[in-house]
Amino acid sequence: MARKNWLFVLMAALIAATLVAGCTAPPAQQAQQPAKKKKIGFSVFDMQYGFFQDMEKGTKEAAQAAGYDYVLVDEKSSESTMVSATQDLINQGIDALIISPFSPPAMGPIVDAAKKKGIPVVVNDIGGGGTAYDVIVISNNAEGGVMAADHLDKLIKGTGNTSKKVASITCDPQHVYAWRRNVSFEKRIKELGYEVVASLNGKSQQELGYSLMKDVLSAHPDVAGVFSCNDPMAVGAAQAIADSGKSGVKDIPVVGFNADEIALKAIKEGSMAATVQQVPYEMGKMTVDLATKLMNGEKLKYDDDKEREIWVPVKLITPENVDTLLKTQ
Amino acid sequence: MTTATDTAGQRRPRTRDWALMWEKYGISAVLVVSWILAALLVPNFATLANLQNVLRTASFVGVAAVGMTIAIISGTFDLSVGSTLALAAIAAVWTGSQFGVIASILAGLIVGVAVGIINGLLVAKVRIPAFIATLGMMFVVSGFTLIVTGGNPFAYNAPSFIWMGNGDLLGLPVPFIIFLICALVGEGVLRRTVFGRQVFAIGSNAAAAKIAGVPVQRMTGLVFVVVGIFTGIAAILVAARLYSARPGLEPGFELRVIAAVVLGGTRLQGGRGGMLGTVAAAILFATLGNVLNLLHADAFWQKVVEGLVLLVALSIEGIRQRVEERMSRQMHEVKEGG
């Protein structure tokens, strides 16, 4: 049949193309001048989020300041894109790979491919998936959850509310590291004598933060405080509280996570109580620094030797110190 | 179907030759041209490693698209392939880590077939429209996956397993070879078997097919099983590629699969189509993503470009139709006038 013949022809053409390509020496790998600029590749989770935009900015500026060539790919919240796009980076002859992986478990092929070429792998946040990366820079999410719980306890006592009920809006359980925030929050807040009356998944969607909070207010009108896994949902929850006539600071304090721009604005205007700040920009800089050390063959000092983790402290942001952050935005 | 001369004995307009050529080979031609242009203009494109990456990436959507092509030709489609992919991939990974590679392959296929059977029953026996049945199954299967996994990912990295997704054979990526084999099998089924002929018949006119004795109900059910088989194969390949699987794997997979089939020239209404276009379209999508990355295109503009490319590629068919209509109208006027 004619069409099958064409299928064969197409196959043959593609085989021929790959063979021909294989015979031509890939120029990117060969040094053209004696002092070749080193190239750093950064594979980012998803540039749609302020958190990762800040991380990317920090990475890019540090790489350029160090005199490296810098290439970026966006995983666009898809693991197949993560794998194929990061492979694109490797194929362009990078000397070090920095990655904030959308799906840590799927990092296997990436790390294998990088190792085959002797490219050091620095992971920025999210997780390492149990693979053989060289180092992972990770926000102390668990500490952040505890911080939020302690602060929420303080805020609730400040409102004079005697209710011991709190709500916890979570991220998707598949985002294992972010999930840790609520797990540690809920553990700590229970230690402080509170009851977690609702633990609901907002899937990181702002509209869900709003509608979930409304449902919580219906089911538990005496809820005293809320912790949200990230800021977009926290802002949504704060608005839900405002729409029911109460304040997200004075009546039912809302604590978020990330220190995104909208949360900072919400804290400043008094609709939300606090957030836990991660420092993606600094983390980006740190990873470039670590990449440099690895490219020079230095040995790294870890906070956790077994998992090769380097922890980044988180900071509580309240109306008192929010201005310092807003100025740098 | 097409005769050299029409009923009045006059030569058919030349556009109809081109129209058929375009429908069958258009996307393949676009693919070849785009590769040549990319090789010349895009740095690092024409390297072995890069081309292997492109072909490899194309294979996962591609294998599933083989099954979907058959479904669409028969006049239906399946929105649950994405969630089925995740479940089958998880089944493959978990089973593999317990019982080895052969078991992992069986597990992936069995899950794909099982979901296909359920879809087939819902559509053929219970008579729920395919869109709804498979949409509902999409939720049910992904919900089921969440429950049995507790939301956790699974990993399996035995060398023989991951080779299926990451290895190369004679310079070609293994998943791509499997993709081509699936496409050839699919094409053979479509053109050389009774099943294939009946698929086309049902897609063109289900009522007429029924009168002609085609067991429409049974066939519709079988089509979903076929989709399930190819989805299962795709799932095994994806899991092998990623050394892992998780619930919610590959969001939007089903839409990408349908887009590949339609871009390849198979009409959504059914009754016409083929595998060559599907293969070319799958590779074309992968090429587009790759080229945009190599050109360091801004991530936000990449979304815009990908959508525009889809629209432009599909408009060509529509514009061609309008041109043909205008020309045949002119011909009729000439006939009547003369």
Place this chain on the structure above:
Amino acid sequence: MAGARETAGRLWRSYSVAVVVLALGIILSLLTPSFLMAGNLMNVLTNAAVIAIVGLGMTLAIASGNFDLSVGATAAFSACIAFTLVPVAGVPVAIIGGLITGAIIGLINGLIITQLRVNAFIATLGVQSVVRGLTLVYTNGRDMYLQGYPGYKVLSGGHILGIPMPVILALGLAAILGLMLNQTRFGRHILAVGSNTKTARLSGVAVDRVLIGVFAIVGVSAAMSGQIYSAQVVTASARIAVGLELSAIAVVVVGGTPLSGGRASLIGTLLGALLIAMINNGLNLLNVPVLYQQITIGLLLLITLAIGAERKHQALGRERRAA
């Protein structure tokens, strides 16, 4: 006796969604006392209303034999445009500007589908990608936060006679579209095109113009839903309303409008939205573990439709035998 059974069957087909809504309401109020509280019912109605608005537009699209997968992207983009206009031109102008944006995107959809002859499913898929991308470019990936313009919140938090604004907007839109479908030529043409495009064209219906109009209406309804979402959270970004298209199609289908086109049940869509909102609300009130929520919705969707389809099948069989 047979007549009574047939009537019962026909009544079931028409009102099955309402019956399910009622049954679910009773079950939920028995399971948790919070359900029947005024505040909670208002929430359910509001959530239902927001998705119902875009669902109403989608009903028209489906009745005309098409789909619109770009409503989520349209909702996000329109909200961003509205946010840009508020500080510059005031809230009312901004809202209208957002709606016009939706209409324009809808027009573009309609043009691509009718003039370039691209199938609606794929065309709107492509437009969705383009519009989301443009929204990202426009906002530079940042979220837009509206401060100092409480007037905008009237979309989500306003009340008239105690009824939340989104509910009023939904009912109003349903009334307008209902009148249009039943009383105007345009409305009749939409249904004709959905039943059989070829026949409609032969009978002189300006199919292209009808479809462009339909998609413009869908665009406006999507913009309205998007603006309500953005008013709720006082934020607009390219990331809002992801997945809106599937929810919209789901409420239309659950509501009973056939996917084959030719008929439209606006009331069905309203009830379908109410049903799904009730399910989500019930799951949240009962603190059902996250992992079980998705499968519940899927199963309910299938069961509702299986019952509907089975009844139809039986009824058709009875009619054929009676003939």
